[in-house]
Every structure is written in C-alpha cells, then in structure tokens.
Amino acid sequence: MIKTSKSLVILLLLLSLFLLNSCNSKVEENFESVIIDSVIDGDTVRLSSGEKIRIIGINTPEKDKEKLGKEAHTYVKDLIEGKKVYLEKDKSDRDQYERLLRYIWIEIPKELSKKEIETKNLSAILLKKGYARKYTFEPDIKYENIFQEIENEARIEETGMWEINKNGTTRGDKLNVQLQF
Known part of the structure; x- marks a missing residue:
C-alpha cells in the first residue's frame, strides 16, 4: 500500500510539472525573440533587417518636437537598444506606414497580471x-484597460509628462484630457 502511495505521489508530481510547463509554453508561444537594432523614437524601433516596429498601445512625445x-x-534606447526583447502581436499586423505593430516585452511574463505587465x-x-x-485603437486593444489604469496612476502621481502639464505633452493629448475610470 505504501509503495502505491509513493507511486501515486510521484505520478501526481510529474503530471503537475507537465501541466505547468504546458501552461508556460502556451504563454511563450505567443512571443517572438528579436534584437533591437536601433530606437527611432520612444514608440518606434528598428530591427537589423530594417523592419520598423510601432509599439502598440502608447504615444510618446516626439523626440525633437515635444517636451x-x-x-x-533616451530611456527606451538605454533599456532595449542592442538587446534581446520579445514581440507580441495583437490583431493587426501592420499600420498604414507598413510598420509592424507589436507589443515589446523586456521579459516573457509568467502570467498576464498587472504586476507582470x-x-x-x-x-x-x-x-x-x-x-x-x-x-x-481597435482592434489592437488587448491591454487597453490595464494601460488606462497605469496612465491614470501616473497622472494622479504627476509622473513625467503629467508633472509638466496635467494634459500631458504629446499631440494625442488633445484627443482626451480627462481621466478615465
């Protein structure tokens, strides 16, 4: 009887490990590993192939035109230029300028929680x-609610552009100047 119990425990442990790895593989298979060749702007980067990527979900101030x-x-350049990152596609493949539309991850998340994101x-x-x-913009809105929550927190804390101007500093701010809850 004891032998059967040990075998059962070992079997359950192996099954748990298999299921855990299967779940992680599902998350990981949605990501493509690339090296960022150069940072064009805070929201646009280039791969060594010359392919440009427009980062989904954000608008940063224009490098030479806005506060x-x-x-x-510089922050994006220091963080990812020349480094391996992970790309995640939402619904659309490209924008009107033929740039790839992707989320960029510094690390593959273990889960899609707010803290990981x-x-x-x-x-x-x-x-x-x-x-x-x-x-x-529709249809690329996978993280829209979490992004809005994070932006609202930055606004309330007057972090970065929100310290300079309650309405932000990018051209897109003219579209929406109120907090969304």
Missing part, C-alpha cells in the same frame, strides 16, 4: 514613468 521627447527616446511590457513601463500616454 520629454528626448528623454523618452507593468514591469515587463515596454508600453506599460513607459506609461508608468510618464513618458507615454495610452494610445489604443
């Missing part, structure tokens, strides 16, 4: 720092 534009560009998703990191505002 905090240079800071947003705001510490590993580049859009969320920039929103939290006040270097970006939420800028989402």
Whole structure:
C-alpha cells in the first residue's frame, strides 16, 4: 500500500510539472525573440533587417518636437537598444506606414497580471514613468484597460509628462484630457 502511495505521489508530481510547463509554453508561444537594432523614437524601433516596429498601445512625445521627447527616446534606447526583447502581436499586423505593430516585452511574463505587465511590457513601463500616454485603437486593444489604469496612476502621481502639464505633452493629448475610470 505504501509503495502505491509513493507511486501515486510521484505520478501526481510529474503530471503537475507537465501541466505547468504546458501552461508556460502556451504563454511563450505567443512571443517572438528579436534584437533591437536601433530606437527611432520612444514608440518606434528598428530591427537589423530594417523592419520598423510601432509599439502598440502608447504615444510618446516626439523626440525633437515635444517636451520629454528626448528623454523618452533616451530611456527606451538605454533599456532595449542592442538587446534581446520579445514581440507580441495583437490583431493587426501592420499600420498604414507598413510598420509592424507589436507589443515589446523586456521579459516573457509568467502570467498576464498587472504586476507582470507593468514591469515587463515596454508600453506599460513607459506609461508608468510618464513618458507615454495610452494610445489604443481597435482592434489592437488587448491591454487597453490595464494601460488606462497605469496612465491614470501616473497622472494622479504627476509622473513625467503629467508633472509638466496635467494634459500631458504629446499631440494625442488633445484627443482626451480627462481621466478615465
């Protein structure tokens, strides 16, 4: 009887490990690993192939035209240029300028919780720092609610662009100047 119990425990442990790995594989299979060749702007990067990526979900101040534009560009450059990151597609493949539309992750998340998103998703990191505002369009809205929550927190705390101007500093701010709850 004891032998059967040990075998059963071992079988259950192996099954648990298999299921855990299967769940992680499901999350990981949604990501593509790439190296960022250069940062064009706070919300646009280039791969070594020349392919441009427009980061989904945010708008950062223009590098040479708006307050905090240079800071947003430098922050993104220091964080990901020349480094391995993970791309995640939402619904659309490209924008009207033929840039790839992707979320950029510093690390693959273990789960899609707010904590994981705001510490590993580049859009969320920039929103939290006040270097970006939420800028989402149908159908690419997978993280829209979390991004809005993070932006609202940055506004309330007057972080980054929200310290300079309650309405932000990007051109997109003219579209929506009130907090959304």
